Amino acid sequence: CVIKMKQSRSPLSKLLDYLLRSLEKRDPHQFFAWPVTDDIAPGYSTIITKPMDFSTMRQKIDDNEYTTLQEFADDFRLMCENAIRYNHVETVYHKAAKRLLHVGGKLLQPEHLMRSLKPQP
Numbered sequence: 747c748v749i750k751m752k753q754s755r756s757p758l759s760k761l762l763d764y765l766l767r768s769l770e771k772r773d774p775h776q777f778f779a780w781p782v783t784d785d786i787a788p789g790y791s792t793i794i795t796k797p798m799d800f801s802t803m804r805q806k807i808d809d810n811e812y813t814t815l816q817e818f819a820d821d822f823r824l825m826c827e828n829a830i831r832y833n834h835v836e837t838v839y840h841k842a843a844k845r846l847l848h849v850g851g852k853l854l855q856p857e858h859l860m861r862s863l864k865p866q867p
């Protein structure tokens with residue numbers, strides 16, 4: 747039998763795991779939890795050429811595909827911008843994406859990150 751040793755998590759993957767969970771909490775309706783399909787969003791795959799969602803980001807963390815925080819932040823921004831582009835401004839999805847991008851932007855700012863990394867006094 748093959749015993750798969752549990753890989754120790756790199757510091758980066760622990761940080762990205764914390765950030766992803768924090769961002770997912772800001773998506774209570776889970777609009778961004780899974781890939782958007784053409785069934786629920788007509789023509790989506792022809793308009794959005796680089797889809798992104800939280801489950802894909804989770805898989806990329808687990809597969810160690812992110813080598814920097816910037817790559818993670820770029821995927822988060824891509825996910826929000828896809829929704830801002832595809833959905834008309836008055837839809838819940840466009841509004842949720844604008845809000846999520848704003849919240850995520852603050853969370854990913856260096857000074858906030860340093861605060862969350864340093865043990866609070």
Ligand SMILES: COc1ccc(OC)c(-c2cc(C(C)=O)n3cccnc23)c1
Nearest residue numbers: 776777778779780781782786787829839
């Ligand atoms: C109404 O319940 C859901 C459930 C899952 C969704 O995407 C994973 C969406 C959804 C998510 C989106 C996005 C993110 O553009 N969307 C666009 C048009 C129609 N539906 C959606 C909505």
